[in-house]
Amino acid sequence: MELKTDLFLGDSKKILKKLPDNSVDLIVTSPPYADQRKDTYGGISHDKYVEWFLPITKELFRVLKPTGTFILNIKEKVVNGERSTYVMELIIEMRKQGWFWTEEFIWHKKNCFPGKWPNRFRDAWERLLQFNKDKKFHMYQDEVMVPMGDWAKSRLKKLSETDKVRDNSKVGSGFGKNISNWLEREKAYPTNVLHLATECSNKNHSAAFPEELPEWFIKLFSKENDTILDPFMGSGTTIFMANRLKRHAIGIEIVREYYSMVKEQIEPVQLYLLESKENYEPIKSSGGYAVR
Amino acid sequence: MELKTDLFLGDSKKILKKLPDNSVDLIVTSPPYADQRKDTYGGISHDKYVEWFLPITKELFRVLKPTGTFILNIKEKVVNGERSTYVMELIIEMRKQGWFWTEEFIWHKKNCFPGKWPNRFRDAWERLLQFNKDKKFHMYQDEVMVPMGDWAKSRLKKLSETDKVRDNSKVGSGFGKNISNWLEREKAYPTNVLHLATECSNKNHSAAFPEELPEWFIKLFSKENDTILDPFMGSGTTIFMANRLKRHAIGIEIVREYYSMVKEQIEPVQLYLLESKENYEPIKSSGGYAVR
DNA sequence: GTTCCGCATGAATCGATAG
DNA sequence: ACTATCGATTCATGCGGAA
Numbered sequence: 001m002e003l004k005t006d007l008f009l010g011d012s013k014k015i016l017k018k019l020p021d022n023s024v025d026l027i028v029t030s031p032p033y034a035d036q037r038k039d040t041y042g043g044i045s046h047d048k049y050v051e052w053f054l055p056i057t058k059e060l061f062r063v064l065k066p067t068g069t070f071i072l073n074i075k076e077k078v079v080n081g082e083r084s085t086y087v088m089e090l091i092i093e094m095r096k097q098g099w100f101w102t103e104e105f106i107w108h109k110k111n112c113f114p115g116k117w118p119n120r121f122r123d124a125w126e127r128l129l130q131f132n133k134d135k136k137f138h139m140y141q142d143e144v145m146v147p148m149g150d151w152a153k154s155r156l157k158k159l160s161e162t163d164k165v166r167d168n169s170k171v172g173s174g175f176g177k178n179i180s181n182w183l184e185r186e187k188a189y190p191t192n193v194l195h196l197a198t199e200c201s202n203k204n205h206s207a208a209f210p211e212e213l214p215e216w217f218i219k220l221f222s223k224e225n226d227t228i229l230d231p232f233m234g235s236g237t238t239i240f241m242a243n244r245l246k247r248h249a250i251g252i253e254i255v256r257e258y259y260s261m262v263k264e265q266i267e268p269v270q271l272y273l274l275e276s277k278e279n280y281e282p283i284k285s286s287g288g289y290a291v292r
Numbered sequence: 293m294e295l296k297t298d299l300f301l302g303d304s305k306k307i308l309k310k311l312p313d314n315s316v317d318l319i320v321t322s323p324p325y326a327d328q329r330k331d332t333y334g335g336i337s338h339d340k341y342v343e344w345f346l347p348i349t350k351e352l353f354r355v356l357k358p359t360g361t362f363i364l365n366i367k368e369k370v371v372n373g374e375r376s377t378y379v380m381e382l383i384i385e386m387r388k389q390g391w392f393w394t395e396e397f398i399w400h401k402k403n404c405f406p407g408k409w410p411n412r413f414r415d416a417w418e419r420l421l422q423f424n425k426d427k428k429f430h431m432y433q434d435e436v437m438v439p440m441g442d443w444a445k446s447r448l449k450k451l452s453e454t455d456k457v458r459d460n461s462k463v464g465s466g467f468g469k470n471i472s473n474w475l476e477r478e479k480a481y482p483t484n485v486l487h488l489a490t491e492c493s494n495k496n497h498s499a500a501f502p503e504e505l506p507e508w509f510i511k512l513f514s515k516e517n518d519t520i521l522d523p524f525m526g527s528g529t530t531i532f533m534a535n536r537l538k539r540h541a542i543g544i545e546i547v548r549e550y551y552s553m554v555k556e557q558i559e560p561v562q563l564y565l566l567e568s569k570e571n572y573e574p575i576k577s578s579g580g581y582a583v584r
Numbered sequence: 585g586t587t588c589c590g591c592a593t594g595a596a597t598c599g600a601t602a603g
Numbered sequence: 604a605c606t607a608t609c610g611a612t613t614c615a616t617g618c619g620g621a622a
Contacts, residue, residue: 030595032595033595036595073595074595075595077595077596077597078596078597078598080427081392081394081427081597081598082392082393082394082427083393083394083395083396085380085383085384085387085393088377088380088383088384089384091377091380092377092380092381095377100373100374101374101375101377102373102374102375102411102412103375103412103413104375106398106400106417108398108400108485109615110615110616111594111614111615111616112483112594112596112614112615113594113595113596113597113613113614114594114596114612114613114614114615115596115597115598115611115612115613115614116433116481116597116598116611116612116613117596117597117598117599117612118431118433118598119394119427119428119429119431119598120394120395120596120597120598121395121433121481121482121483121484122481122483122484122596122597122613122614123483123484123595123596123597124483124484124485125398125483125484125485126595135372135373135374135411136411137411139410139411141410141413189408189413189414190413191404191413191414191415191416191417192413192414192415192416192417193400193416193417197615197616198594198595198615198616199616199617209595440614480613480614481613481614
């Protein structure tokens with residue numbers, strides 16, 4: 001079966017109306033934060049944020065399957081020395097639209113922005129809000145199990161640093177086998193706290209959204225040939241990861257530059273998939289990423 | 293100067309009225325969660341929680357000094373498969389009382405409660421909400437600095453391995469100077485994510501509140517001879533830590549058993565303080581605990 | 585080929601300065 | 604008084620060049 005990737009250039013509020021009801025298995029997105037990225041996006045002011053976002057969540061509710069999940073990455077900024085409350089107001093309003101606020105995961109950022117202020121420490125975490133249409137939804141917990149305890153953790157860390165490249169090339173040889181043995185033996189279910197680093201300068205897009213984040217949620221809340229939607233595609237991290245994990249993808253982006261950038265990168269991947277789908281494995285299928 | 297510890301048996305809402313305006317430097321508390329600990333506290337239902345708590349926060353606002361801080365440890369429970377919104381409603385209502393919601397710290401619990409559910413992972417974090425009466429408040433950041441990350445650590449390690457002998461002999465020369473620069477920068481300011489293990493040392497009280505938590509906030513938001521208040525004292529962790537760090541303490545507890553237990557343990561400490569105050573140092577004055 | 589060091593660069597936040 | 608812009612602060616990360 002062929003994987004389909006649909007990219008749209010335009011405003012999410014309008015584009016989403018084209019999508020049919022109950023057609024998406026998982027939505028993973030990181031909308032532009034209030035007052036951020038003014039140069040590329042409009043820069044939605046914090047006191048208008050809920051008003052701006054609610055029409056979009058209403059459409060997302062319509063297109064999501066009853067068994068599907070909506071993961072929203074967001075963090076309120078400081079306004080006049082105080083945390084703004086628009087995220088909380090958003091949650092309360094979304095519940096009125098019919099959403100269930102199932103869970104709040106924490107993304108603990110290893111490398112947060114530096115700085116020193118007289119009355120505040122550095123902000124090292126963001127919210128990953130999980131919403132559902134129904135109390136029954138698909139969740140594949142076994143797909144995101146993690147190495148257990150300090151013993152396995154340090155062992156794996158050392159190995160991955162020094163021998164990861166070798167490991168990839170020597171499939172089936174001694175090292176690879178050992179690693180997979182450890183993985184089989186020492187696995188536990190993760191918690192609702194994810195401990196990841198933000199990716200640095202690598203991309204042209206300003207938002208640092210590490211690949212592990214969509215990867216984790218795609219594995220957890222969808223299976224192969226499901227459909228993943230990102231209504232604020234940005235540099236396309238969610239879309240690429242969906243493809244890599246053999247899910248259909250739908251991406252919407254309002255900035256033409258990003259849209260084109262993603263489209264160009266998608267094309268060769270699609271061709272590659274048609275040529276030799278079997279050899280195209282997810283980059284980190286071993287699950288050795290740092291999630292606690 | 294003598295340290296004073298006042299313990300009250302009774303309902304916070306009533307007892308707090310006895311305390312004078314603007315008399316407390318720091319409030320650190322962990323109130324009974326909604327529907328939790330029903331057998332001991334009578335169990336406030338989640339839909340009445342805000343209504344129950346607001347009169348108390350109003351009194352807390354009155355007794356807190358304008359430069360003081362209120363740290364509230366809380367986490368919403370799951371009701372019918374969904375996170376309840378009473379914490380958010382509480383924040384929004386407290387702002388109407390005049391509180392500034394300055395910051396939300398995350399307590400990342402290393403060893404959270406075990407268990408497995410089909411649609412949910414283990415809950416490994418709690419909120420530590422910081423409220424203030426004024427945008428200017430006392431904060432002693434240097435008291436909670438932590439060892440720096442891998443960069444400086446590996447740097448120092450390497451230097452000490454290769455150049456330790458030379459360094460010792462050539463005091464004041466180029467190398468020694470460089471090293472001491474790094475040594476001074478060995479500590480960094482923490483972030484708003486605290487990574488502590490839960491302690492269960494006070495097994496008589498049902499809430500697991502590790503000593504490091506009040507210790508951290510007491511050091512951060514108060515100085516010696518300041519006054520610390522805990523309106524839901526429980527097993528007295530905050531009170532004991534306040535005493536140990538040479539702060540005055542006020543504790544309120546509605547359950548006679550806890551009240552008596554804390555009172556009995558406080559008496560000998562007070563006597564000890566009178567005997568030899570100088571020798572009584574905080575247990576962890578070196579600050580080497582694991583806070584990120 | 586390694587390992588190692590130097591350097592730029594972030595979904596930040598505050599306070600001062602300018603219109 | 605109120606908003607817009609700018610500099611200073613500071614640390615984990617990944618890259619490129621060097622030993």
